[in-house]
Amino acid sequence: MHNLPKLSEEYIDPNTYPPGVAFMDGQYLTMDKAKISVLDYGFLHSDATYDVVHVWKGAFFRLEDHLNRFFRGMDMLHMSISCDKAQVTEILYNCVALSGLQNSYVEFICTRGTSPDFSRDPRDAINRFIAFAIPFGSVANEKQMQRGLHIAITDIVRIPPPSVDPTIKNYHWLDLVKGLYTAYDQEADTAILLDSNGNIAEGPGFNIFVAKDGLVSTPEFGVLKGITRQSIFDLCKEMQIECVARDITPNELKAADELFITSTAGGVMPVTKINDKPIGLGSVGSLSKRINEAYWQMHGQDKNRMAIDYPTKSEVVDGC
């Protein structure tokens, strides 16, 4: 036999990670130190739920809605953590404050976890809570925000509700990733997947909205009930624009006056091409612009925000 290598004393990770602060097991850590066991069923079985809230100009936006969805998801998956909503809020607050990030993408996760003997019974596992705050990210980059996104409608079917409940935010993304590669092959920026009836579903990390003859619509079946999606409903109501959730066919998407996608990662993002065909005039439409502006104005309303006091160094004390 060949000579065997030695065991290493410690794992040295050669990869580089973004700035930010994570929380795991009572500890606040820089992102390069935030690591989970390869045996965690959140990884090995994607047995996890999560949520993402953003911080904009030093304040959380609609944090309570994200918390409610997250706690509902844990319930539905038979998971529980020792923190209540107030405690999770404090942890997220601490991650952002310690990171110093004024604009941040804040993810919080519950995984099934592991059991000491690696039992295959999920009831034996100790569920784990993880959170992290990293710089704000967007589905659309600056150039795409200006010219509008180019989207490919694929024939890939978003994992349907009889398999996985899409209202429980989850990490089952292989269909969405396949969509991305299909889109790249067509020189599009991102993809739309279909629902199991052949109607429009959603894309990688976003909901989609169609505007036609003054009516705004978004799919209802087989999609995540996005918080930004909800913000669009709320805004349209205020702005007296009719907005409904319903089945939408691929052809309706192609014949739209305007299209935009919504995500906590980026907000309201215009779409100007579908399958290489321009939408409307082929430039960002006026309704999309108005809704986008209104969305960012919402961030200033007291009911939607929770401001963060960022520390000076002397304010940081020993925790937990």
Next chain:
Amino acid sequence: MHNLPKLSEEYIDPNTYPPGVAFMDGQYLTMDKAKISVLDYGFLHSDATYDVVHVWKGAFFRLEDHLNRFFRGMDMLHMSISCDKAQVTEILYNCVALSGLQNSYVEFICTRGTSPDFSRDPRDAINRFIAFAIPFGSVANEKQMQRGLHIAITDIVRIPPPSVDPTIKNYHWLDLVKGLYTAYDQEADTAILLDSNGNIAEGPGFNIFVAKDGLVSTPEFGVLKGITRQSIFDLCKEMQIECVARDITPNELKAADELFITSTAGGVMPVTKINDKPIGLGSVGSLSKRINEAYWQMHGQDKNRMAIDYPTKSEVVDGC
């Protein structure tokens, strides 16, 4: 504002992990040190493929078949690693030899990885290879092997092929985990999911076989093409038992003479109850026993095995 906690210098993981040895980034590590970044898309998007081979009495079983499936899966997901099959073999060998485990569950994984700026474009990520050897595990425990497993047929639909290709071994398990909780509610040991046509698909980590009037059958559509499943085809051919892959209805399962499930984690495991109704005589059937014995005999054939020379301490040298 409240006083902020301090950042921790190092992450201290309070959890306990099984014995074994992992490989990451050129390093061999005990299982408590094998950790991936929470930002790896293998975790955050379950964007990964993997395989599991077992070591039995000091030898790998059908390693080449597992390697072939793994490399095919990476290709299909647009992933690549710097190791070829011979190098992966050497890594798996080293993990097992260093672990000292004579019977081992050996998992190897390729994740999408991360990019330094946490890009959302999967093409920007550096794919990661991880492997580990831990003690051999089984879907069925000893008691269940004796009395036969009790299985619940659920109405949950296994994630269908138009969403995720089941022949690429993947971590999308939320449907299977839901199946387990549904089974536990019915005091069953594990679950069977349906395919999108209402036929029998597979269960959490296993394929299922039906024996009726001397014919052995297993589902063909919407399932993982298990290596143990392939071993059953091979064995039945040798034993001159007719064995086919075809659509199987839930009623056929209930009316079977014998049922068994197959998995690298446990081999051939008998089923004696479906939805609280006994199968056949309600005890482990003679055909299941014969096939199980033949399966373990296969492990002694030279073409199926690759023996491991376990080290004495003086043989372990500096690696890489």
